[in-house]
Structures are given as C-alpha cells and as structure tokens.
Amino acid sequence: MGVLEFLGLRPDKPSLRRGGASGEDDLFDDEFQRKLEYLAMVSRRVFSGAMRAERRTKKTGSGIEFADHRDYAPGDDIRYLDWNAYQKFDRLLIRLYEEEEDLAIYFILDTSSSMGFGEGEKLRQAKRLCAALAYVGLANLDRIAIVAATDEISGRMPTTRGKARIFRIFRFLNGVKAEGATDLGAAMKTFVAQHKRRGLAVLLTDLYDPEGFERGINVLRFNRFEPYVIHLVDKNDAKPDIKGDVRVYDCETGAEREVTVTAKVLEKYQQAYDGYLEEAQRFCTTRQVSYFRADVDVSFDELILRVFRRGGFLR
Template sequence: MGLLESLRQSLPFGSRRSEGGRSAGGEDLFDDDFQRKLDYLAIVSRRVFAGRMRAERRTKKTGSGVEFADHREYQPGDDFRYLDWNVYQRFDRLLLRLFEEEEDLAIYFIVDASGSMAFGGGDKLRYAKRICAALAYVGLANLDRVCIVSTSDRVMMRMAETRGKARIFKVFRFLRELTPAGATDLGDALKTFVAQHKRRGLAVLISDLYDPQGFERGINVLRYNKFDPFVVHVVDKAEEQPKLFGDVLLYDCETGDEREVTVTPKVLARFREEYGKYIHDIERFCATRQVPYVRADVTVPFDELILRVFRRGGFLR
C-alpha cells in the first residue's frame, strides 16, 4: 500500500472508537449558543445575497409569477385576466401576457458517515454535523426545500424534503442519530442517491473524501446527472502530521486491514508530501470543473467556516 493509496483508503492512524451526536464531553452539538449563531448566519446570508437570490433562482418556465416574460396569441379557454388590453387597443390583437415563474431551490446535504469520519475521536463527523445543520438552517430560512442523506458505500439514512426554518429541529434529530460505520464508496452511494431523487438541485457533499475508488467518482456522478455539486472537504490537521515513531501497527479504520510499519522522520516527511499532493489534486479537480470547493478544518469555528462558504459563492442561489 503506497502512501497516496493510504490516503485514498483513509488515514490509518488512531482509535477505532466512534462518536455520535454529542461532543466528547457529552455536550449537545446543537445547544442554545449554536442556535443563536444560526440566526446570525441566516441574517448575514440575506444581507450578502439580497437582490441576487431572486434573479439566480428564476427558471425558464412561464406561469403566474410577477416578472413579465413574453406574449403569446390568445387561445380559447385562456384566462381573460392575463389579456394585454393595451396591445388590443393599439393593434386589435388578443395577446396573453406570460410571466416568469420562480421555483424554490432543492438543497441536498450528503453527509459522509463512513468509518473514517469517526477517526481521531469523531471530530470530523461532529464538525460535519454542525456544518450541515448551519447550512440547512440558512436554506430553510430562505424557504428552500432541504433534504439530508448519510452515506458510506451506500445511502444509509435519509431525511425527507422539508422547508421552513421551524423544521430545523427535525434536522437536529436526524443528525444526532448519525453514527459512523462502513467503508467509503462515494461513487456507488451517489449513484443510489441520484436514482432516488429525480428533482435536481444543489448537492452539498460534506466528506473527508477518503475514498479508495477515488474522490472523483462521486462528484462526477452528481455532475453527470445534472445536480450542482458543492464540496465541503472536512480535514483534520492531526492526520497530516501523525504523532508516530518507531515500529507501529497501522490499521485501516474502515476495513480493519493491518500492516506493520517502521515510522521514521523520512517516512513522515514523505507522508506529509503525499498528503499535500492529495489535497492539491482535490482542489485542482474541483477548480477545473467549476465545482465550488471549501476546505473545512475542524479547528476553525463552524460559523467562520459558514461565512467562507458564503464568500466562496455557489451555495445561495
């Protein structure tokens, strides 16, 4: 197993212990302080994107909206209320006014709940849950339809579409129940996801991207099926610089495979180099395919990370 292959399979250093919906000390991830920050983030999102959201949400459909789109000839059975009488007076033609119809945005949150997300005490999964809850609240506050799924090598759990910010407690309940398990295969999991969700929309992938089949497969599944992917890459710097030395027994935290390795400063330096290349490959892949990408370091306060998402663009449509 090469160093880069180790990264794709999940970093094999640390505890097998999994964490649930609470912090290591038993504190609720979604306490009152967290909820107060959500209200602040929702206000910021409205201020930052005021005037942009309406234009970007507009579809090519015509219907009973408020923005004029075009005229068409009157047909028997059409609603008289939409006749353009000014045109009739000037040209003696019965034309119907058409309006652009707006469609609420569907936002899908895909939370990686594979074994690697529990690595190192579960910090990555707890951070992913907070990010998901915060972005979901912003979507709900903007009257978007929000759906959450958890994945490993398959779709594990699903929260049905909901809307309205009062539904945030449903989001909290769903996320609290997520427990990490299984290997990572984003490609297969997201093939199931797109088959189950015919309504296209924004797909926010929250993952450490340690996929032995390649992180590219899952993102491409979303792209090729006309979803708009947004990648939130959860990282823990402790994985970049593992505190190991000498003869150690390494194991894959998802498959349980083990290997004896002698860790030297040279080996650690090589590992850090390969880790950096792997991060660069992810960033380059997303940039060249115009997929919005944000690196989410677990040491960064979640509300600061959400503001980075806003600045990056691509989330609020």
C-alpha cells in the same frame, strides 16, 4: 500503500469523542442556536434584493414573467395566443412565461468510518456545518433535505422547509454515526435515482474514497445537480504521532499492514497528503464545482462566514 490506507496509522479504534445520544447533545446547545440566528441575519443581508431571484430555479410554465414565444400547436390553450404578434407577423404564437420554483438544497453527509476516526472531529464539524447551512436555507424559505452516505444512502431526512424545522434537523444529525465503507460513486447513483428534483447538492466529506472521490462528484454533475463540496480536513490525519515498527489498519475495511515509520516516511506521507488536498481542489476548480476546505480546528461559525464570503452557497 496510498494516502487512504494511512488513515489507520493511529493505534486507537474509530470512535466519536462523546458517544451515544446524550454525548451529542452539546453539539446543538443554546450557544450554538444563538449563533445560528446571527448567521441567518448575516445571510439575509447577502441574500437581499435581486440576489434572491437569482437563487430561484426557473422553468417555463404559466407564471407571470414573459420568457419567449413558440409556434401554436393544436391543443394549446388559446388564452396564451399573442394576437399582437399575429397582427405583425401573420403567425400564431404562444406566449411562454417563467415560473419560479423554490431552491432545493440537499445536504449529503459522509458518515463513513473515516469521518469518525480517532476523536471523530470531522463528523462533529460536518454536523455543525450541515445544521448551520440548513438553518440559513430554512430561514430563506428553501426546501431542505439531508442524506447520510457511505457506500449507500444509509439515512435520509425528507424534504422540509421553515425555520421551526431546525429541531427536526438536530434530531436527525444527532442520530447519525460514523460507520461503514466509502463509495461516493455508488451512493450518489442511489441519491440521484431517489431525488428527481434538481438543486444544490452540498457534499460534506473528507473525500477519502478508495474508488476515487471524482466519481461521486461527477455523478451529481452529470445528473444536473449543482455540487458544492465542503472538504473536512483534520491536521491529525496529516501528522500522525507514531514512529517505529507499527501495524497500520484501514478503519473502514480492517485491512492491516506492518510498516516501519521513520522521519523520512512521515515526510513522504505529508507530501502525499498535501498533494491529495491540492488534487481535490484542482479537480473541483477546473470543473467549476464550488469547493471549500473546512478545518476541524476552526469554529463552525467562522467557517460559515467564510462560505458566505467565498460565494456559491448564497447567490
């Protein structure tokens, strides 16, 4: 039995701490919104001056910043001929310019059952982090989209921009529930097929994928998105409060197995869990994928400040 199967060790069924639409209202209360404005102010200091230009994606077009030359071809607009270059080199050359585009930021929220297991704090924390980072992006005039992912794209909030749109994001996130199996590889294949405009892809997930979390990240990489992994972790996953003869179940597939849990078994499980965390971080680091571990016991605003300090989201 691998680490993933041990997710079912606790006897309670997956459930959010506060179920239903009204139960989620406190996620984005007035205090949360005040903290968002503070975080946006902090981000503007990080995001000022030349750093703003660095976050723009650039393509060759008819903008105002000169980029390069290429040889003239029949049908080219003669307004872009460089006559000075013609006088010097006796060649017809076309001036190319850089055209700035707003950065597209995609938030990909893992909404599989493992994210809502037990008290559901991983999904709640992921929603807070998603809303906070989305607000920072909106405040900086980026284009924001959010998708919910399991073994498919189960929900989507279309691209939007402008700070006032944060309430639309609140409504979308409030409606997201933890259910279904995980297959990030399959879900990300659908995602890249649906989103042709490349950009920053912020993946908020516990990385519990029976098929291997690497597949989903690699799909983003190979399709020229820039992955940013926010790894949701809960200490209760690492140290289940059980002992003796128990029946464990997989909260996503329902598969069951009877095991005898001893202190030695729990020790080996802790080692396997720690190894899994290290493997995830090592995979991302060696492939130059931004990686951030988000503990559910740390306040969302402190985690956002750590994201800023770590870099990769604002740059």
